[in-house]
Amino acid sequence: MAIRERLSGNEAVAYAIKQINPDVMPAFPITPSTEIPQYVANYIANGEIDTEFIHVESEHSSMSATLGASAAGARALTATSSCGLALMWEELYVAASDRLPIVLALVNRALTGPININADHSDSMGARDSGWIQIYAESNQEVYDNFLQAYPIAEHKDVRLPVMICQDGFITSHGVENIELVEDAPVKEFVGEYEPEHYLLNKKETMAIGPYAVSNYYMETKRAQRQAMLNAKQVILDVAAKFEQMTGRKYGFFEEYRMEDAEYAVVIIGSAAGTCKAAIDQIRENTGKKVGLVKIRVFRPFPEEELAQALKNVKAVAVLDRSEMFAGTSGPLGAEVRAALFGAKADVEVVNYFYGLGGRDITITDFEEIYGKLENIAKTHKINDMYSYIGLRSK
């Protein structure tokens, strides 16, 4: 029987951690992810889990210690946000190349300059090339569900890659929503015992990890990581199918919302998808216009072909980026979606906008305007405001 609860996104992740009962959690406080280690520390203080907490002195050390624990043969994880992830940046690459199935609960928050504690995706998008699987959530339910799926994906023998479970700072991390939790026993069965094949504390053999590899081996290492990322696609789908059997909740690389007959589509990541869905319902009801949404769940590996397939029949697409990459051109999602459509030779107009940086709200009215622009772009084949910022106070 499912458990009906009301939890914030951070509580939902902490509850998932409690149910999984991992071995080691190093963590360092940073808003808005701080609550996750706080909840875990409480579980530990009350003897509810066996997890050992490491009170590290920085996020660089939290990922370093997580990596050490994972290499030793433990199921390890950490949580962070924003600058914390930036401080881990070097370690993210080491974790991925060491092929360690670490899970990171990331509560997305804008990177500093100016300092800002609210949601955007500049932290995780900055880490998009680090070799981590990245899975994003719209709601508290999704972040809980994604977290339960993280270890089965990370630890799969065809994958063995670290996984970042992302949610939007404050919007879901602190917003309390109704949520359906899975009971402990099925969670334990779903996630399973961690039985690493190679690890430092293996009785049967010693292991060395983290070598110096010059040009005659480095490239093969990278190709192997690429293969693991390619393999992850099927594993992500298989794990999602198993999860659906357990809960009835269906997951894939992305969610298509009212896309069956859509002529105008938005592509977006994270919590703003909820606002977009509300706008779609209103527009369809009020005007009958065929608008839809593709909400990316899995950004790494990037579901290029599948996404092109989902978008190839629409007239115009607006790709919305919640982070800049200061190319003077696209945002990260915009660049990849356009590349996917170009690769598929899809005859679709694509416009790329920026929104929600540093926690700026995006409203139903904003989405109505975006769909209006898409209609105009489809009609005129002209894009006048490529790469513009939605809801900007001054130009």
Added chain:
Amino acid sequence: MENTYQFKEVMSREERLAPGHRMCAGCGGTVAVRAVLRALHPEDKAVIGNATGCLEVSTFMYPYVAYEDSYIHNAFENAGATLSGVETAYRVLKKKGKITDNYKFITFGGDGGTYDIGFQSLSGAMERGHDMVYVCYDNGAYMNTGTQRSSATPQFADTTTTPAGKVLNGKVQVRKDLTAIMAEHHIPYAAQTTYTSNFKDLHTKAEKAIYTPGAAFLNIMSPCPRGWGYDPSELMNICKLAVDTCYWPMFEVMDGKWKLTYEPKKKLPIEDFLRPQKRFKHLFKSGNEDLLVQFQNEVDKRWEELQKKCSL
């Protein structure tokens, strides 16, 4: 443990750092590592950690590894944090019954990776009290990248980033006293040593560091022939001069109690230590006599302070 040192037995223990690694002839770091690993009881398993540096790139160049034990290298600045993760995993897995063997945890870092970039990670790991040993093999500069100045570099040393030139005489500042800083973490065991004659001081301290429960720090002066500019065959003599001039005193701090483990019968002038090293060549040019006096004064000051701490 001090009175039970048996040179032959210790030296005949099976090597845990296999030959064939790529460290230089006359390298003090390798001697330090081998000596520390000899202090492991043969029946105990170990996980060896390593900060990025000469030791790491020379002992684990894919696909060859020189360690007989499990080994982890992560990055430059995080040997402390990385091994603290390994040690924590060990405690959990042991509690859960997934591991039955006894493991010891030793990590090595050069002075760059320990005094400087890895200082925070080291401090955190020691403060948290992980049952591990952090060993600094201190060769007084960033040797792996070609002898750049670190906070362990002695004053006036000629390095590639503090070259002795027409207006500057090598490094301007005096060196950081890391062993004292680690002792002030109030960890169960902190010690400073190097190798002279029969390795007794190093061996005894390494054994204490490994087998004292909780966090331990060991600072081993480990000369570098390339960075210091001495003949590789002179390694042991250089170390002997370092302790006999009191440039590198050997001491330990156990449960807050400071203790000198070696006092030279006759304290030699610092020139004796400096003269065989090319990095101090400029100090012996005429007109630089005051620099030698400054160097001597700094050594004397620190030696007196240490003697006071040890007499309390």
